[in-house]
Amino acid sequence: MxxxxxxxxxxxxxxxxxxxxxxxxxxxxxxxxxxxxxxxxxxxxxxxxxxxxxxxxxxxxxxxxxxxxxxxxxxxxxxxxxxxxxxxxxxxxxxxxxxFLPGSFGFDGTTSLPEGVAGTVFWLDAFIANVDRSWRNPNLLLWHGDLWVIDHGASLYFHHGWSGGVGDPARFAALRWNADDHVLLEAAKADDLEAIDRRARATLSRAAFEEILADVPDAWLEPVPGADSPDAVRAAYVAFLDARLQATAWWEAVSR
Structure with a gap:
């Protein structure tokens, strides 16, 4: 934790x-x-x-x-x-x-990025269905010469529909993501997106998701119908993330 x-x-x-x-x-x-x-x-x-x-x-x-x-x-x-x-x-x-990153400043699109960085951010945002990485609000910082990703509260929004129960992970697995106003769209297209996808899928796994959810304090995991304990809510998140990882249509739709 x-x-x-x-x-x-x-x-x-x-x-x-x-x-x-x-x-x-x-x-x-x-x-x-x-x-x-x-x-x-x-x-x-x-x-x-x-x-x-x-x-x-x-x-x-x-x-x-x-x-x-x-x-x-x-x-x-x-x-x-x-x-x-x-x-x-x-x-x-x-x-x-x-x-807090003292002295950091917002990414404005003029800084060149190392190969693969833009494409990896793009893949992450597609995977978590992040709707908040646009030119209006990039949520990217430059600090000590590196690009830092921040502010992901607008992602994984499927959980806001859990008041009536956890629902079906397959719906999130198939969810299409709109990349039209993504701040790194053009830079990502210059990367090898096929290789980035292969590397990301080889890196992530159900076990990795379980480790990540273990970091979430019990106090933040509100019970919902069908998942009435913190561990049950963790398992629900793992199921949704794993279903997304096993699917490919959401990525194929934005990586062409």
Missing amino acids: MPTVSVTRYVAPLREGGSLPGIVEADDLGTYVCKFRGAGQGLRVLVAETIASGLATRLGLQTPRLVALELADALARYEADEEIQDLLRASLGLNLGVD
Whole structure:
């Protein structure tokens, strides 16, 4: 399971989108971007972030280290902004911390990338059905000369339909992904996408998915009909990811 540290100071909000993440300091002396459990998008966004980070790492992509951030009630009492105070109070317990990359800057398309990097990001986004890597919001950072992938909460959105039950993994396996506005579309097409697909499928497996889901804290795995324990919810995610990995139509549709 990912390491757990305690938040010692709320530093500043990142007023991007509706979830209002914030920069915090923790008792391990680290600085993190905190994704709050009490934000409007809910706990499943934290799960998606953790899964996507685990996949990216296994595919050889750079992505910030994750921790679970324990947030106590005392922190909210010293926050003057009422909106942030309400968010902190709604987020007591475990939140997601994304290692802060000081001095990083957003990818603007002008930086050349090493061979295979754009294509691998493209494959990852197609696999997790990420709808948020466009020119409007690339969710890519450049840090120390490397490309870093961030912010994957808008992926794996099948789980937002689990209120009535887990559903059928085959539906996600067959789901087509629209790449029309992907920020790396042209750069990815210049890579050997067939080779990238072969390498990704050889790297990932059901066992890899089980390892990734083991990193997700129990507190983020809300029970749903048909999966009433954290381990059962983990197994459901593994089944959906494995079904996607065994399918090919979703990739063939965007790699031609």
